[in-house]
Structures are given as structure tokens and as C-alpha cells.
Amino acid sequence: MTAYLLRRLLYSAPILLGVNLITFSLFFIVNSPDDMAHKHLGDKRVTTEMVEKWKQDHGYDRPLIYADDRRGIARFSDTLFARHSLRLFLLDFGRADDGRDIGADIRQRMGPSLAIAIPHLLIGLLVYITVSLILTFFRATYIDFIGVFTAVALMSISAMFYIIAGQFLLGKLLHLTPISGYLGGLDGFRFLVTPVLVGLIAGLGSSVRWYRTLFLEEIEKDYIRSARARGLGESGVLFRHLLRNALIPILTGVVVIIPTLFMGSLITESFFSIPGLGSYTIDAIQAQDFAIVRAMVFLGALLYIGGLILTDLSYVLVDPRVRLE
Amino acid sequence: MISGQLALLISDYLIWSLTLIGGATLLLGLRNRLQRERWRMILSRPPAMAAFILLLVYLLIALLDSTHFRPLEIRQTGDPATSSKQYGTTEISLLDLLLNRIRLTDERSYSAPLALYGYSKEQVVTTTGNRRDYPRLKYGGAHVTDPANRNRDLLTRGSRGFGIALLILLPVFLLYRLMVRASRLSENNPRIAWAAAFATLAGLVLIGAVGYQLAGPYHLLGTDKVGQDVLYLGLKSIRTGMLIGVLTLLVMLPFALILGTAAGYFGGRIDDAVQYLYTTLSSIPGVLLIAAAVLSVNLYLDQNLTEVASLQQRADLRLLLLTAILGLTGWIGLCRLLRAESLKLRELDYVTAARAFGVADVRILIRHLLPNLGHLVLITVVIDFSGLVLAEAVLSYVGVGVDPSMISWGNMINSARLELAREPLVWWSLATAFALMFTLVLCANLFADAVRDALDPRLRGRQ
DSSP states (O other): OHHHHHHHHHHHHHHHHHHHHHIIIIIIIISSSHHHHHHOOOTTOOOHHHHHHHHHHHOOOOOOOOOOOOOOOOOHHSSSSSHHHHHHHGTTOOOOOSBHHHHHHHHHHHHHEEEEHHHHHHHHHHHHHHHHHHHHTTTTSSHHHHHHHHHHHTTTTOOHHHHHHHHHIIIISSSOOOOSSSOOOOGGGHHHHHHHHHHHHHHHHHHHHHHHHHHHHHHHHHHHHHHHHOOOOHHIIIIIIHHHHHHHHHHHHHHHGGGGGGGHHHHHHHHHHHOSSSHHHHHHHTTTHHHHHHHHHHHHHHHHHHHHHHHHHHHHOOTTOOOOO | OOEEEEEHHHHHHHHHHHHHHHHHHHHTTTTHHHHHHHHHHHTTSHHHHHHHHHHHHHHHEEEEEEEEEEEEEEEESSSSTTEEEEOOSSSSEHHHTHHHHHSOOOOSSBBBTSSBOSOEEEEEEEEEEEEEEEEEEETTTTTOOOOOGGGHHHHHHHHHHHHHHHHHHHHHHHHHHHHHHHHSOOOOSSSSHHHHOOOOOHHHHHHHHHHHHHHSSSSSTTTTTHHHHHHHHHHHHHHHHHHHHHHHHHHHHHHHHHHHHHHHHHHHHHHHHHHHHHHHHTEEEEEEEEHHHHHHHHHHHHHHHOSSSSSSHHHHHHHHHHHHHHHHHHHEEEEEHHHHHHHHHHHHHHHHHHHHHOHHHHHHHHIHHHHHHHHHHHHHHHHHHHHHHHHHHHHHHHTSSSOTTTTTTTHHHHGGGGGGSSOOOHHHHHHHHHHHHHHHHHHHHHHHHHHHHHOOOOGGTTO
16 A cells, blocks of 8 residues: 555656646747746837846746756756756745745635635535436436436536626625625635535536436446345435445545645636635736746646545545555 | 638638538448438437537538638729729628628627617717717617617517518428428338427527518627627627637547557557656646646747738637647547557457458558547547537636637627626626527537437447
8 A cells, every 4th residue: 555655656756747847848948038028028129138137037047958057966957947847846836927925825825715615515516416316316207308408508508607697696686695705714604605606506517417327327237226126215225325336436536626626716716806726827827927827737737646646545445345556 | 793802711721621521521421321320310319400400500600701701892082093993901701791781880889689779878969969868879770760669660570580481481391291201101210300400490590580680770689898799799709619619629639549549559658658648738737738838829929920911810820729729638538538448449359350360550550440439539529529619718718718809709708797797787798608609519518418329339228
């Protein structure tokens, strides 16, 4: 087990290095630091000195990967790749274009993201599983057919529609919740209602369809038939036998996304002006702050890989047949 | 007679050639009995049939909008000697030409659907002096002399459209009865859902005819902030949405096919390399990777490419790059599927036999593996298409979508969403964009379901 974990951790290093190489080539090779300087200084009357000054201020005045004029290890360490990309491995995210510390920003903004994401995940699991179990109970009837059709229709609606409609309905028409905003602590509860509710409805279609397929696959298995043969009622079959076994794929599907919850949702946070990591990313994209985008890409990859490892572990916990060697 | 000089954009060439190739493959495939049967299975389901027809209509509009040309303009200066004929500098499409009556009728600002007056008060000059009031629209309902008569005018025009629709539908209905009779006589099972086809066509013709009667003299769906007709914007967006969906698939297919089959079939080092590549790519959150790529490509374009001819060509280039990026980040799902399937297929007896006979690997891949992967490719392609149409809106909102000058649902939503705070509500832009997008995505999803049920052997007999 420990050996397996160690190997997985080691295996994730080249992946993270690959992620770094991708962002590095996107932001430093497709665009030279000169391009970036020109962009930030504006187009008109930019002298070479100003460009050099900007590059020096932001630490971009170095060679890309290999420094010819340095000695020893500095040949590799005093380069853009080492200073801007490899440094991310130490979770040192550097500074944004406006001089703020990205690491501090990230720590501060994780909370609001989680405040939306965790209720969404938990309530969502409960609601989606219940609805899809009901559909499974009524399988091959008109209720099931209508349910699946509704799920497909719900899936076909843009996520932005749900947000706009939710804000309009709850916030503007019924005056139940604030349209947007965020407040820490218990008082902030009312700010979370609309985003969580909207997220739940937006995910309803695809999740219910997915869970229903899982349940239907499971219901054809032999143990269900034998449970029925022993005279078990339909609800006993569904809740005691089917649900437990179907929980394995559901759980592992959920565990993967747990670490990425930190990242928040891009559009939900920006529509509801919640100061989480999702809106942080969007703001950075819109302001073309490449340092933040680089940091978020790396963080996202890191959390995703963490999720994969957690998934493997959860298999062992849930399914006694699985052993990690 | 309108004449002009054909001026196709790059994306026009791509979508036309793709449609022609796709259509030809489809028709050739119909000569095969098995293929015919599959299509019959798909089209025997009423929702799939309706979705198929609507998708064809969307495709037709996109194709009309992908035929750009420069119209011939006659500059008259009064003196015939100096009047000259000259091709215009901006490209318009066949769809633009068809929609001239709503394309060239810009108002000053917002106006509600079918309104006679503008949305907000302005200084209005009347015979008794200036006052602040809602101004009459320049084009919308300009023919109505007495505003009290508007509803009667709407009714007359609407019922005229209804009548025309009935006239068109009469022969269609006869054709439908003929088809039903023919399918009853034939032994083919399951029967094609002609009733759904007729119902969809009837609905389309009705909406089209009534809409045509009303859309010219009025702004059927209102106007937006700069006074453009919302119906026109919505219809123009169809091309953008379809292009994003179709061209992205074109980019991702070769990657997924080549890498997926090679990894699965050859295994070993190649498999390791491909797996490493897609694990790395998929570990980056999707929107972020796309955003990062689009940002850096756009910055590169801004700094290094200043002499691209027209605004439209520039927008077109950005659209192509966006589809390339979406394709380069989107091939992973299909590649995984293809790899897993190839792993299974390469152990099968007929592949072993082919190898024993000394058939070259590439030939085995093409002759024995690819035909057995077709259903996976088709299913994934149809499912991914709907996701891509939805993604366009989100990406445009994030600011890494299509060019802001390009008409798209994403841009429409983006510019209209702040107007919900107004009183009275400006809802028509949003509603149009969402409704048109919803129809396209729903059709694609319903069609994808039918395709999957018909092609996936695992699902056979379960339905």
C-alpha cells in the first residue's frame, strides 16, 4: 500500500512537469516576454528601455531555458523556466502583475469557493441519487420515459441560463435572496442559497441520467435476481442491495472531484460575484494576468492528480476485492 | 438580379467540404444493407426523426450563411460616365441576402418584440413642439398609420401566413400519406416515424410562414442595444455555433483516431507515451487550458499579425484558432475509448489471423480495426457536438470565445445579461439566444441517444 502510494506520487512528478512545460511554452515561447511587455505598456511610443525595465521589474529578463553566460548550476537555475515554472513545484506562486502575492490570494479565496462547492456536492448527491432511484423503480414505464426526456432537456439548457433565471426569479422577482454578493460567517448563508440551488438544478439532468444508467446496469446482475427470488420487496432490493453496490462507482466518481472543489466554479462565482478561486481565475483571464493563470493551471493539475490517488485509495476502502499492490 | 463576386472565407471552405464529404459517405453507406437498417432504426424513433429534421434545417441555415460574396454595388453620381460598378468591400452571405428585410432595418436602440415604439423615452419633435416620449420606430411597424390598428394588422398578417402555410402543407401532407402507405406495404421493420417527420415539418412551415409575414414589417423578436434585429442576430449565430461544433470535431478526430488506435494496438512504449500525453493534458482543468491557449494565441496575433485584410477575415481566423484549440484539448475522451477498444480488438482471432498471414500493421489497423471502431467514433462525435455548442457561450462569457465582433449566442447573451436589471425587462435578446441554442443542443442530444442505441451492440435488445 505505502509502496503503491509512493509510486503513484513519483509517477505524478513527470505529469506535473509536463503541465509546466505546456504552460511554459504557451506563455513564454508562443509569446515572448517582449510581447507581454508591449501589451502591458500599451502600443504607442514604447522604447526599448521601457520594455527592458518592465521585464526587469517582473523578473522576465532572463533566457528561456539555458543561460549561456552563467556558471555551474546557475546556467539552469537562473532562467525563466526555473524561476517561473519549476518554482511552482514548491507551491511558490510568485506575484501577480499588480504585485500581489498569488499564494496569499489563493489561500484567502479557497474558503468562499468551498462554501459553495461543498453544499452543492452533498445536497446534490442526495437529490440526484434519490431522483434516479425513483426513476429506476419506475423503469420501463411512462414515468421513466418522461423523466429521462426531462433530464435530456435539462442537460440541453446552457448553464448560464440557469444562473440568469435563478438570479432573476429568486433575487429580483421574489426578493427571497440577494442577487449576488458574499459574506463570511453564518450571516452569509442567504448569499449561498441561490448559487447552490442553481447549481443543483443545472447539474440535475446529466447526473440523474448518469446515475440511472449505473443503477440499470447493476439491476441486471445476478445478486439482484437472487434477492428477488428470496422474496425481497422492490424497495428492499433497491435500497439494501442495489444502492450499496452502485455506491462503488458513484463514490469513486465523487472522490475524483473532491480536491478540485477548491478551484470553485468559474461562471457561478463570477455571476454571483463570490470572491472565490473561480472568479479569481476569470478576472485573471480577463485582465490577461498570465502569472495567475499559470499558477491556477498548476494548482488545478495538482488537485486533479491528488483526486486520482484518492480515488484509488477509496476503491480499497469501499470494495474489499480491490487490493493495491 | 443580384450579382457579386464569390469570396469564401476559410471556414466556409471547410464547412462546405465537410458537409459534401459527410453527405457523400452517408449516401454511399446507404447502399450497404446493414447501414440502411441502422438508419431505419434511428429514424423509427419519433424524437430522433424530429431532431434529425431540425438539425438539417440548422445545417442548411449554416451553409447558406457560409456562402460569402461581395455584392456588386453601383455608384451613381448622376452622370452616367462617372457612375461605376464595383464589388463591395465587405463580404455578405446568401443568408444575409435572404434576410435583407431584417438585416438593413436598424433602429436606434432597444425595442420590444413587435413594438411600434422605442424602449426608452427620447426627445420627439411633434407639430406642437418638442417633448420627451417614446419615439416611433423607423422601420418596425412603420406602415401602421394609426397605432390603434396594430393588433388588427398583426392578426391579418398572421392569418395570411397561416393560410400560406396550409397551402404549402397540403402537398406535403399528401406525400406523407403516400410514405405511410408505402411503409405499411413494405416488410421493413421498424417503420420510419413519418408522422413525427410530418409534424416537425408542419411546425416549421407554420412558424416560418407566420414569421415571414411578421418579421419584415415588424421586429418580430425586438431589437438590441444598437438597434439590430434580434431575430437576425439569432439566425446568424447558428453558423458560429455549428462551425464551432463541426470544425472542432474535425480537428480532434485525427488525434483521437491515430493516437488511440496506435496506443491500443501496438502497446508498449507507444502506449506509455500516449497515456502520458493524455493524462498530462486532462489533468489541467478544461476551461483553464482552453483559456490559457486562447489568451496566448490571441496575444501572439495582436502583436505579430496586423495586416490581415478585413475585420471579418480576422474574426474568421480567430474562430478557426479557437476550434483548433478546442480540438487539441478535446480529443482525450474519444482517445481513451478507442485505446480501450483497440486493446480488446487486437486479441481477437481475426486480427491474430491477419497477423499470422503477414499483413502489415498499418493495413490491419485500417482494414480490421477502424471499421469496428466506427460506432464509438460516431456516438462520441454526436455527443460532443452538443457540448461544444454550449461551451461557446461560456467561453465567450469568460472572454476567450469567438471574436467580439462575431455574431454568436455567447456574445448575444453576454451583451444582454446586464439588461435584466432594467425596468421594464429587456428579455428578448436572452430568450432568443437561449431558445435557439436549446433547440440545437436538444436535437443533438436526442439524435445522439438514438445513434447510440442503434450502434452500440451492448445496448441491443435491452430496449
